[in-house]
Amino acid sequence: MKQNNVLLASLILIMSMSAFAKVDDLKQEVKIKAVSQTADIKNNQVIFFGPVEVTQGSIKIIADQLRAFSAEGESSKTLVATGNPATYTQVLDDGxxxxxxxxxxxxxxxxxxLTLKGLASLDQAGSQVRGNLIRYDIIQQKLIAESTGSGDDRVITIIQPESYQDDIKPGTSTDKPVKKQGSK
Structure with missing residues (x-):
């Protein structure tokens, strides 16, 4: 029974991660593909070994390992994907x-x-934030990015102009060759 609770908790976690995804994604099944998995009932965790691929609608997580757990005596659940790097992609409501x-x-x-650690990068519509640590509070919609503070390690933010974002339509590529005037 406790193993079922851990598995259910891990699926709930994955679905919760999609809080800012397309509404239709939330209605889709969660599918986890892994090479193997273990359930540590004593420590209330499930570990998926990879490569691991998690999909729910347009959401996709790729990792070397995925761990879902809750701390002893707490109802707080946590999902941790690790990799070199671990990736999370989705399509937003606007496409x-x-x-x-x-x-x-x-x-x-x-x-x-949502916390990204180690060579962290967050990209939306061509704009990007990079740093050693990025925290995003989904409820308050607040983002904090930090560097290690040593050497040239800095937080880098790249914001595309509105015209760039208007030019990107869902399903189109920005890598199209530019046709020169007068060419056929």
Missing amino acids: RPASASAKEISYNMASRT
């Missing part, structure tokens, strides 16, 4: 792609916080 990558992608269900 534009969003993606994240880091060595570790963690989602805390109670605080509704």
